[in-house]
Amino acid sequence: MHEKGSITAYLSLILVLMISLLLAGLYSVQLAGARVQMVSAVDQGLYSLFARYDRTLLERYQLFYVDGSRGQGDMQMGKLYGTMEEDIARILFNRVDGNHNGNIGDLVMQGGGITGYTLATDSGGSSVKEQAAAYMKASLGAQGVRLLLEKNSRDRDMAQNMENARESIEAGESLDQYDHLKEQAEQEQEARDEAGEEMMLPEAPEDFVNPIETVRELKQLGILSLVLPDGKELSGRTQELSALASGRKLETGMGMYETGREESGVTEEILFGEYILQHCGNFSSPQPCEGLAYQAEYIIQGNHSDIVNLKGVVHKLLLMREAANLLHLYQDQAKRAQTRAAAGVIASLLLLPEAVPVVEQILLVCWAYAESILDVRGLLAGEKVPAFKEASSWQLTLSNIPRLLDGADDLRKNDRKGMSYNDYLRILLGIRNSRQKMAGCLDMIEMGMRAEEGKSNFRMDCCLYTTEVQFSFIAGKGNTYEVIRGYGYDM
Template sequence: MSLRPSGKKLVKSQIKGYITVFLSLSIMIILSLVLALFQGARIGAVRMKTECVADISLNSVLSEYSRALYEQYGLLMVDASYGTGNHSITNVQEHLRNYAQKNFDRSRAGGLMNAQTMTAMYCKDARISGYSVATDNNMAVLSRQIMAYMEGEPIGNLMSSVLENVGSLQSGELDTIDVDELARENQELIDSYELPVIEKENGEKEIISIGNPADVVNSQRGIGALNLAIKDKSSISTVRVNLQDYASHRDLNRGTGLDESGISGGQNLIFDQYYYEKCSRYGAEFEKSLLKYQLEYLAYGQDSDYANLEKMARTLLFWRQASNMLYLFGCEAKVSEAELLASALSIILFLPELKDPIKYSILFAWTFAESISDLHILFSGGRVPLFKSDSTWKLSLTNMFSFRDHLGSDCGEGLYYQDYLRMKLFLTDAGTKLRRMADVIEMDVRRTDGNSSFKLDYCVDIIRAELEIGTRYGYEASIERIYGYER
């Protein structure tokens, strides 16, 4: 009997061998494809997670805006010192790095179990390659934030009212007519006349005094407008600051800067409205504020409340004297009163040519006394019209001589102190006001807890950040993002 295997069995054995080789080759190809897809998915996951972490980290950084700055002035910026007094953009960079790494760290449970993710990512580096601070480009960033805050603010009626008042002021030349200078020139004319001389019984000669009634008023000009207008000086704030400590007077830190457009006339009114909402003034002081007369500071920039209010009083006196002179010199009845008094003096002195100079001297003194009365009304919360009439004129010629005892009350019509202040603010250079507003913001924020060294030139508005990401599998990724505050 033959023991050789049959041909049929040999064929079956060969077929099984062919299938094993084919499956091995196929599995290698499929496995390579699967691994390639897995690696592609891993790389895609790394990139996607890098983008997500960058967005989350930058949003987290921006969420750390200064609460005091926002609550008091509605501005969203990150204080780079974080209240520590160490002003540096590297502080913000470290916060960004920390937020990025936290988003890559394993959970506590994952750490205990040593569980690994398919990405195994970590933050290699986080850099802030560009940033803008509030004071960049001559306060352009600050102005942009203010405009964003005021977006949609209805100022139509306000705009027409302020522009109308300023237009009336300028068309009447109240901001250019220097009444004090005119009065001085008239006094020089009076002084140029040679007065008669009389001889006394003892043989001495004496020049006759004019006895100009205007001298009673003129002798009090040196006291100052503010002192004459406000009787109770104890009500005036005595706060003084060192301006060298604030943004408009010190060397500023600079970011990358922004190319912002200037402030137009319409925008100027929007900014003024913001100042009126956020700043105090005489008669409407804020407890939170360092300087109590902040709007006056925006207009004049002096280092004390008293000095700023005194400057405002001088401006009001300049405007009111011009307005009152225009009315008084055009009122025939009042001019006749002054002329009658001047005629009597010129007759007594035997100098008829002094009649007109003395008349004008009396009218200038009357103008000054009425103007001081106007200032008293305004500082007391009353109204004074831009241009006077018979019904709104306060002082008689007789009361002029003791005008400090006859300071008037509300005229019943016209503008309040804040309206005159708004005109002065409108006429002040927009860039100057904005720089002084930066001072005011610093003054007030420094009075809040944890912000004693607050500086606007380290308040970040926009960040350009670069994140570099590594993995345990040798892959790397980098991303750049620009983030800022949007309204």
């Protein structure tokens, strides 16, 4: 009997030990499951938050952001956190008070908070540029991107050639030189009169009109009146810039490494310019909503007025076309001969025969400028102009320059293989400072969004891109756990 009792006690001890180990294992599994459940719930809460992206912003501009202002015009991080906390509680406890113990490990949520976030305007709006470039890459496809890059390379070379020639083509400088020659001629005539010398003044050939004087008249007219095609109306819209992103102090993110890059690659910059042309209005395709109609011109110029922005772009186009046209005149010997002959007439009328080379250069610049007026007028009319002219595509003879005062639209030639107004905007966007270009784009996105119903307070610096959260839980017998998770549209 004694031996049997010893065996029973020994087995009881072993059973107690085994049961203890089993219960400890079950408790450990329970806690592990609770930790998985905690992390999963926080992840799902973040996913739920970012699933509330602004659908209007996505449909109109293909950008993923959560409107952190909830339409109020200022950040509502407390409300965003509250929404996420409710979602997590609903997932864990099937209710929102956070105290129901029907889950694994008898979890209780103690609380938490948002420990970091980034906004659309952080890092100079780099997340906007990244999303825009990604959208354009997907939209164009590999072949489309390759063709765009090749075109950009050609356009950049052309712009560089024009930039190199720009210093010598300012019509204003040429007119100043001509005025100086006229003053010199008058002074010499006065000296001859005082000395009693008499000279037979030369007479100009019949029907000869001094092209330099015509260009002077053209320069005195408004720049838009020179190039605006018949039937085209100007937008008189203006925009209060202080209400837009570039004119106010912006909200900034906190506590997270900024995911965007300060400097973007060449390809991304080119794709971003294409994105602007696709999503922003311009003179050839004005934006119909309230605010500025010529949005691409605003991004290039940065003024509050459509008319002022268009004037700035037209001035740049005239300079670009003037440079290209002057290069053609230098190379065309027939036109050089005409210019030299006209310079001889003008110099003889001034009684300054030695000034023929100077007058010839002034005439070349004036002729290039006059041709550029027809070019830009054609661009604004929706026509195309070749990057560099040939004899067959040249429009204006030296003797026809005075006709510009009456329009001379019948002299325009539309080259279907040439460059359009949008092509020139692409070049101007390409040489625009990257930060200024992004600031202008953010302004135009805000302006466009505010024209949508219920979006009058929309702000890009209230658009959430990434966030990091921290939540505390109690599981089992007083075990405390912290869960830190981050999520965003770049992940």
